[in-house]
Amino acid sequence: MTEQTLILLVDDEPDDPAAAADALEGERDRFRVAAETAADGALDRLADGDVDCVVSGRELADADGLTFLDAVRDADPTVPFLLFTGEGSEAVASAAVARGVSEYVPKALDGDQYAALAERIENAVEDHGSAGDELERYRTAVETLPEGVVTLDGEERIEVVNGPAAELLGRDRTELRGEPVDVLVDEGVLDEAALDAFRDAAESGTASTGSGVLKRGPEVPASGDDALPVEAVIAPRGSEQERSGATIVVRDATPHEERKRDLERRNDRLETVIDIVSHDLRNSLNLALNRLELVRREADPASEHLSKVERALDRSGRIIEDALRFARESRTDGDTEPVELDAFAARCWRQVETNGASLRVGDLPAVEADPTRLRYVFANLYRNAVEHGGEDVTVRVRPLDGQDGFCVEDDGPGIPEAEREDVFEPGHTTAEDGFGFGLTIVAEIVDAHGWTVAASGAPGGGARFEITGIDAVTD
Structure with a gap:
């Protein structure tokens, strides 16, 4: 009787896992396939001790394939592990090899992908257990990487x-x-x-x-x-x-260095333009205000028309200041360092006019970030909470449950669900004297860090801004 080979197939593809298992079993009489969609269930199955080979997709129901590979290597350093994915890239292949994958197998766009996979599984199982064969297999995988x-x-x-x-x-x-x-x-x-x-x-x-x-x-x-x-x-x-x-x-690293130098040149040019524009606009505005004062002396100082001109010029001045602040604050130069978020969030609160509002900060991680720009994120979210929630609003900064991120939330009136996707657009505001740049600055800086920000509702009906995708820095 031919000895059976037990294959643990772990994937969260939309296709029926049982159908994929049947297809793979059909390639070899001795193949027996156990299908799982989640890493936790697969690790429990691996703990039974009779698995001959693990085949994993890149995305699982509760983890990614590389994280699952790390867990498998901790549980069993020698069991063959094949990463079988149609979403491959050079970076993924390099990371997989670095973490000890036995084979990196791209899914075929045409032909019988399970036939190719079956052959790789056979080779991996046959080579399993020999240190010399393992090195040779590893060398072959390394040689194929770009x-x-x-x-x-x-x-x-x-x-x-x-x-x-x-x-x-x-x-x-x-x-x-x-x-x-x-x-x-x-x-x-x-x-x-x-x-x-x-x-x-x-x-x-x-x-x-x-x-x-x-x-x-x-x-x-x-x-x-x-x-x-x-x-x-x-x-x-x-x-x-x-x-x-x-x-x-x-x-x-030449392309990265070139992009960095190009960004620095663009930022320098932007700074020059900002300085020129701000100088010329402010000069023109000051001239208009001075002329307005002269007109007041010669005409009726209580004229309704003059009051409207003064209000329009004042609003123009505030638009100029907000636009210049947006241009400067939304820049991200790329100089990052570890930032302890809990202490940082409290420090930013002291730098904002918060009147009688209060802040509560949870146990937050350290992150790699540009502290100068990150300060604008907290400052603008704090101002937004105080402006819309009133002087007695309570603002909380805390980690998100089950996600790599944190949120800034308040107990104010909140944001209507229909408006939550629009609040980060330039010019979107519900305040009579606002110009809608604050949350746009938040979105620009968060995106430049490679993170994601979204508006939602806090418990009790307040506003919540969730920032996800951060990588915590460990000592």
């Missing part, structure tokens, strides 16, 4: 250098094998601080990111025209209980 990858053994010596990494380094890959990882610091690929951080965090399995300047040869100075900016991500391989080395993904 990004530069360097792998290290348990003693931090270079095992594998793929073609793109060798080309980036300008070195023969055979010369690098067996060299200590410190040679990559000497070459300018790894930042020494990033390498130290990796060593400190290796026990917890935390990846470390570094950047450097690749000198492209021993005679080329780091500041020369031939120098190349690079970024590297170094991550431990294996489980917390048994580290088997590390993987380094190296990227040419």
Whole structure:
């Protein structure tokens, strides 16, 4: 009797999981497939101890495929794990290899995708258990990646250098094998601080990111025209209980550096335009106000027409100030640092005119953010709460339940549901003397950080602004 192979298929695709399991079982008589849609259920199934291979999609019902891979590696460092997805990218493939995936298998756009998957499963199961075969399989996967990858053994010596990494380094890959990882610091690929951080965090399995300047040869100075900016991500391989080395993904950072310089040039030009426009507009406005005062002396000072002109000029002045504030505050230069949100939120409150309103701050995480711009987010949300909720409003800043984010909410009158999608649009306001820039600034800065902001209702009917997609910074 042919020995059966138990495959744990974990995916949250809209297709029927049972149908996918049947299709895969139909490829080999010895295949038996257990289908799950969520990571928790799959881990419980894996704990039974009879699973020969895990096949996972990129998105599961309760986690993503890479997070599930980490959990599987902690539970069983050696079981074959295939990431099978139709939403692949170079970054996902690199991250999967760095975390110890056995195979990265893109779903075919045509043909029989399960036939290809079955072949990969067979190979993975047959190779399972042999350290030499595991390294060879890992080497094959590394060689197929378009990004530069360097792998290290348990003693931090270079095992594998793929073609793109060798080309980036300008070195023969055979010369690098067996060299200590410190040679990559000497070459300018790894930042020494990033390498130290990796060593400190290796026990917890935390990846470390570094950047450097690749000198492209021993005679080329780091500041020369031939120098190349690079970024590297170094991550431990294996489980917390048994580290088997590390993987380094190296990227040419030139496009990122060029975008950064372009952003700086654009910001400088914008600042120049803002200064010129503000100077000319203010001068013209001041001239109009002075002329108005002269007219008052020569005409009836109580004239209704003159009062209307004065109010119009005053409103124009406030529009100019708000527009200039929007242009300056919505800029994000990209200089970020860890920010302790709870202390930061309280500090921002003290910098805003809040009258008799009160603030309550929950236990918030630290995040990587631009503190100068983040201050405008809190300040504008606080002003919005006080302006619409009154002097006795209570504002709460607290983490969101079950999400990577936080909210700023109040016990004021709230925002009508029909208007919640419009509140971030420029010019949207319900205040008689408002101009509708405050929440637009919030949305611009949040988006520039890679986060998302949404308006909703707070318990009791107040307004709530939820900011999600943040990555908490851990020590």
